[in-house]
Amino acid sequence: EDKVVQSPLSLVVHEGDTVTLNCSYEVTNFRSLLWYKQEKKAPTFLFMLTSSGIEKKSGRLSSILDKKELFSILNITATQTGDSAVYLCAARGNTGTASKLTFGTGTRLQVTL
Amino acid sequence: GAGVSQSPSNKVTEKGKDVELRCDPISGHTALYWYRQSLGQGLEFLIYFQGNSAPDKSGLPSDRFSAERTGGSVSTLTIQRTQQEDSAVYLCASSLVAGGNTIYFGEGSWLTVV
Numbered sequence: 001e002d003k004v005v006q007s008p009l010s011l012v013v014h015e016g017d018t019v020t021l022n023c024s025y026e027v028t029n030f031r032s033l034l035w036y037k038q039e040k041k042a043p044t045f046l047f048m049l050t051s052s053g054i055e056k057k058s059g060r061l062s063s064i065l066d067k068k069e070l071f072s073i074l075n076i077t078a079t080q081t082g083d084s085a086v087y088l089c090a091a092r093g094n095t096g097t098a099s100k101l102t103f104g105t106g107t108r109l110q111v112t113l
Numbered sequence: 114g115a116g117v118s119q120s121p122s123n124k125v126t127e128k129g130k131d132v133e134l135r136c137d138p139i140s141g142h143t144a145l146y147w148y149r150q151s152l153g154q155g156l157e158f159l160i161y162f163q164g165n166s167a168p169d170k171s172g173l174p175s176d177r178f179s180a181e182r183t184g185g186s187v188s189t190l191t192i193q194r195t196q197q198e199d200s201a202v203y204l205c206a207s208s209l210v211a212g213g214n215t216i217y218f219g220e221g222s223w224l225t226v227v
Contacts, residue, residue: 034215034216036218041204041220041223042204042220043156043204043218045215045216045217088155088156090156100146100158100169100172101146101156101158102158103148103155103156103157103158104155105155106155
């Protein structure tokens, strides 16, 4: 059974801190790993990673994938209160003609003043 | 459309009634996914469509749940004889093609069974 595990489950930091969110995965015929930010209902896309060791960066957020050790990290530097959200990691596997994302339970980040 | 559109956004129903949730994916997206998120939980995969066929419906929790997609576009998730444990946000997502592409989520349908 495909599985994605995120840690920590929740995190409270002060504005300006740097945080690292972890995601480990076990999926059949791994294709890609995706990070989403969920503030209200709809998760919004952050990154898609397919190759090991290549950092993807968007402003203060960055992410990297290690396909050998089966994990990814999401880094947020100089955190702001607007970064408060649940961060979801999802791994895409491919079995035959099917393709689905398996999500972790998320890391709830709270950034305080 | 510009984004994935879901309706209704909120639905309160009595236990035992049937409900239909609708998803209109991004125009041109051939893959469509349904997920369920219970309060404080992660996203639970329900079913995936490629065109009008469902190669993977392994996540449907029981035979009370069914989904269809017509014209390679709109999808309907039907829950028959709703139970209180069905209360959750039902999220629909779509991607251009299956596999290796970003998927985009709708705002979800919040279902409450009383």
